[in-house]
Amino acid sequence: MPSNTIKILAAVSLLALVALTVMPKVVGVGIEDTTVTNLVDLIPLQARDQVTITSNRFDSGWFSSSAVIDVDYSPFGTILGALPIAVQIILDIQHGPILFTPNGLGFGLAYVRIIPKLRDGELESALSQLPFDLPGVDIGLLAGFDQSLRVRLEVAPINYSDSQGHLFFDGLSGSFVSHGDNSAEFSLSMGKLEAEENGSTIGFTMSGLELTSSTSQLNHLLAPSSATLTIPRIAGGTPHPFTVDGISAESRLQTSTAGAAQTDISQRLEIASIDSEFPLNSISWTSEINGIQNHLFQRYYGLLAGLQTQISVPASPATASIQMNQLSQEPMLVLARNRLVFNNRIAASAYDGNHSIDLSIDWNGLPELDNITRLNLNTAIDALTVKLDVSLDLAAIMRSPAAEMVDPYVQQQYIRLDHGRILLNGSVEDGELVLNGELIPLDQLF
Template sequence: MKKTGIAAVVLLVAGAAVTAGAWYTGTQLETLLPEKIAEANQELARQLPGSEVQLSLTSLERGVFSSVARYQLDLGELAHEWPASELVLVEHIEHGPLPLSRLSTLRLLPVLSHSQTRLEETALTAPWFRQAEGGEPLRIQTTLGYDLEASVRLEVAPLRFADGETHLSFSGFQGEFEGSAEQVTGSGHFDRLELSTLGEQPTRVGLQGLQVVFDRHKGPSGLFLGEQSVTLERLDVHWPGLEPLVLTELAQRDRLSQTDDLLAADLTLELAGLSYAEQPLGALRMDWSARDLNAGAIVALADLIASYAETLESDPEHEGFSHAQEQHLKAALESLLDSRPSLSLDSLSLKTANAESRLSLQLGLSKPAMGEALPPEVLIQQLVSRLNLQLDLPKVSIRDLVGYQALFDASLDPQAVAMEADMLAEMAGDMAVGMELATLQGDTLQTRLDYADGQVTLNGQTRPLEEFLAMLGLLAGGGVAIE
């Protein structure tokens, strides 16, 4: 056979294989799409308990090499003030194994499908189309592998909106995500979002540099473990009657991990800079952690809370847990305390203009004896296995915080406020030392508290828990009865 004949045979065989694969892919979509929509509605019901939000497949026009699917997202009561409640999405689906658009970019890995989704212009979305200045306000590209792992690229077009006294400017959003039943990863960002109102009392809120990054995988307990971060470069607030407020480098980072049947969680909240009227005020950071959390108990508590939220949505007059819910709650709490979990504020730091204050708190828990009600001091002794608190509060921090009131109230005399700040800082220090709640190290108030085995050590002095509770009661002015 001549080479040209061999080539023709190869092309025919390849073409037949691709056609057969594309036809098979099309038949798979007819069963796959309804399943995925059902899963999406289950997730919507979980995230929005009692809501009427519903996703549906309104049509599927199947061809050999491609199909067109139309979806409708009914927002229900969420859109009661809008001209309509339905969002319509149109998805053009290229069948695998080798979609033409992927071949044209030399991506040769076989996939189940590759699709382009757009938002259809309706009474609800017409203003969005106008704001996008004739472009597509929303574009979604999705590649679905034969292992049902999806890669998604999401683009929200830049928007400009002006309606009377309200102005909105948005730079657009871009995000890339990958997900399967076992893992979800992704990142997204936008450069700028600004909302302002005109009139007698103009306002403006501006956000710059928002970034979201997450990497989660399903753990043995069914919870999604891993990390997530949300950062914002800058937040500007201009409010009537106030000077400009600026927050810089805001961040939230969290991590959840599991070893055997125990969870560990970490959370960091950070504000790198805060200024008012162009004057720096300080910064704030909090680091939280939890260890030895029973995974099954956490799942049970989450399910119980979701179930109770659904009950409240359907019956707002409902009060309290049912007997069955109370039993589930009791069992979950017992399992949680059985693992002797610990909760910690590892660090809370507050920077003012001239000083930095720090606080840390570690709390260890254990399961108390179940049965009849226990006196407060006995319950604390059994529930709290250990407690450690450390506080360092410079008097300068107190002066700074009190002195800031002159910034927020222009009618105040700055010198008078400064004198008041000095006086209050000294008074606070004298009271804390006099009540034995703190010691004075140089110009810094320090508190050190340790509790374990029924004994409390406060700033070097040890006393039984009952005596310590009585002392706190006297300081509070109400007293504590110890039987």
């Protein structure tokens, strides 16, 4: 019996040793076959026409491989003289399952050290003229057994001084995690950034930056997602010194409650404190766009692709003009035919007073419209519901350049006064304009 146990243990150990020996080669073959495909799969379908990924070289060994990949990103084609962003990515790949990472021993399918390099000679030449060396960039990718990808980014600090001034950058770190179900999270943290000119008060300081985002489906542009940005403080010197504290921004995208084929987008921007020569002390802005038709985004990216095609394969001026006109009309027609709700709220402190503006626009859509050129103004107004509420601090406005406009506007009943507030309430509904409770015929305005 003991001898059988020893034989079983020996066989298992031998199989494990064979697996550990053979698996790196199997992983290497798989990496060579799927590297470019996997990179393309990470890009949303709507943006793939803007990115070109080609394998320049791939050298595969038993325990490691190396590859060179060229990436060209053309978000706007060559519109307005814009050139594609060209990057060469050098990959130094360890084959799993046992991996040696900067954080120690790890386990997974592969660990990749990524070295990015610009392929733009003019930009490289310009960067070489800087009086200091560019910071080192360390990028590592760990491919897990569970189909996850974990990317780590580190950018080294900069501390440079000369007779003209100094530049301090406290470094940057980031991480990206893609899971087997294609959900993903991204985070970026930047340290203090400071630049100052010697012998003057000209300078700029950013105390830091935090950025996080997540998506339920990485390669789908309209999948539910969110992003947040925070900057504790930004300060600048002459000629217009300022200090801005508590900057935060948030964006969310989710499937609309009106239907799976629609998307809701919400955004928020807040600045808690502003100290400058200008009268604005703080601001908060929240906006929502509800019920966006998903195929509107498809038309938009189709328009971009059409623009790039026109540039790369130019037709005669007359033909190009007709084709571009047709392409641009398609998104406008989708927008005009379908319902859309737009809500905006702005709250601000200025001239030592608090003010707010609420604007709601409900576009009911014109589903029977088949050509954007047939859009009738009166029909469009009938399909539109607008509500506007403005509330301003009277004492603050009387300290502003707009003070002399208050009395005339009150006399003309454009605004009204109530308990120290300037109020304006307006709406457009069913083709009628109501301002502060008074009906105003629209034919007076058009």
